[in-house]
Amino acid sequence: MKRVIRALGAASATAVFAGGLLVAVPNSASANDYGYTCKNWKVGSSSWSADCHVTRGKARTTTDCSNKTHYGDWVGKGYWKFEGKCGKYALRAHSVEWKK
Template identity: 45%
Template structure:
């Protein structure tokens, strides 16, 4: 069960449990295959608009990474990060697209 998800009203088909993922300040993204959302101990602030999202997250153990789906039918994934405080995010406008969904995956 993801700790933090954001869904659009467009009804994204067939996506698995989605939640916000980790990137260092540069916001690189990647995917994991695990339901262990407990890795993310705290997400004090997060925001999104039609193009981008960002979050400040505490990964308390294990590893987490981010995934972002943009309207160009691509999913962008970030690198795995370990315990610590992280700034997460992505901007689909950099790819001429809008934001569809974003999430965290853990291992």
């Protein structure tokens, strides 16, 4: 057991042994700590939308249609209606990009 703990020492500061099991402890500054949240997602065959709140940094939409990819404008702090429309083409994927 000591060998395992020593090996994990500096490599995993957010892991803890509990009852012989390795348990991950949430880290407040994780890689998934984005500065936005979205709700009320609506997705159709050729469009999507969501109500989003940008709390820090900037965010924009990405809409991947069967003919090309559309990017929205970067927006800052505030409440935004994010959406993407492909017209007569099929929606393949959609996302929100964020940067500091």
